[in-house]
Amino acid sequence: MNDLFKVYTVTEITRAIKDQLESRFTALEVEGEISNFRPSSTGHYYFTLKDQGAMLSAVMFKNRLGALRFIPADGKQVRVTGRLSLYEQRGSYQIICESMVQAGQGEILAMLEERKRRLALEGLFDSTGKKPIPRFPRKIGVITSPTGAALKDILRVTRRRSPGMDIVVIPAPVQGADAAPRIAAQIKAAEGVPGLELLIIGRGGGSLEDLLPFSDEEVVRAVAACPLPTISAVGHEIDSALTDYAADAAAPTPSAAAEMACPPREELALRVGETARRMEGDIRKRIEKIHLLVNRFQLREWERLFAPLRQNRMQRVDDAREDLFRGMENLIRRRRHTVEIHRAVLEAGSPDKILSRGFALLRREDSEALITQAEEAPRGTRIRAQLKSGTLTATVDDNEPKNPGKDEK
16 A cells, blocks of 8 residues: 555554654754753653753653762753653653753863873873872871861861871862962972871862862872872762872762771771681681590500600610710729729839838938938938838948949940
8 A cells, every 4th residue: 555545553653753763863962951850759850951942851860860060950051962762652752861061061071081081191090109098197188278168077077087186287279260279289288297198189069160170280290299198089979070080099078088088996996806806716716626636636546656756765765875874884994994004103103112122211310301412411411211111310421422424434
């Protein structure tokens, strides 16, 4: 049948239009003003985009809302990316939004993406150069506005979790034209603060333009070059800045940064207690295991195992003792023989032995001096001769000195 005369059902014509529409407009950007904004109870956003000449229904489903950097509202000029679709039940077409930014932010995002890519190529975001965040810092610095909510949140968290921590506030503007150079200068100044162990850099939430100082190239380079461990804490959960990539750690909020910097004492006490209990349990298990191994051996088994060792040691002790006794006997025998020889020599040379062979000791009677030469007792000298038994007294009648020449012949 000719299509000109074919009668279509509503469903058929609607689906034909849907197929044509969705196949042609699969990816597009649309800019307009939000109107009739109405969040649903299920979490989806329904609204209308309009300009001076027309209106377009739009929906952004719940799973895409996490990337939003602002709260949509009637009257806001936005730019959305997505695809066209036709809702068959109503016969109306709409755009399914994948992302949404405030008008004018697209250029900023493109600029930030190009800067991020360029700095990443330089290695400023490499994870290999990241410094560890100290577990228990005693002194931390905070670069932020001294009157902002971020500082109040950080002080509230640190006072609650670690009351004794020393907080050094290093003031800097966090938005505006002069914010970026001041933040970069204060990062460098923080290096000279004595005893500083950690540096938190950030601010509370704000628009994309408000957060731009923390994506400034000078600030990013200062963060990457800082010798102190750094935590970037810019905005709220959905916000991000290039300092998040350059810092050693990134926190979704200033409060979260404070929690990273100072673990609570209660938590540490729980960890210590849990570690102690775990160690005690491990020790008990080891002791029980040792008991099981030891209980496998009865006294007889121990005696059987150690008997060869004991017998061997006892035999070695006996052998050593016998060797020692034999050595001592030989030594005593040799020493005794030596003593006998010396005693015989001494006895042979003793005066009693000499006198027993008929010799006598002559002394002058007047001085008891021993006479060894004839010249010592001239004629008429009274002498006393000591024999083996008794003494004799006599007078020298003649004196014949030794003739040396006669001995030499």
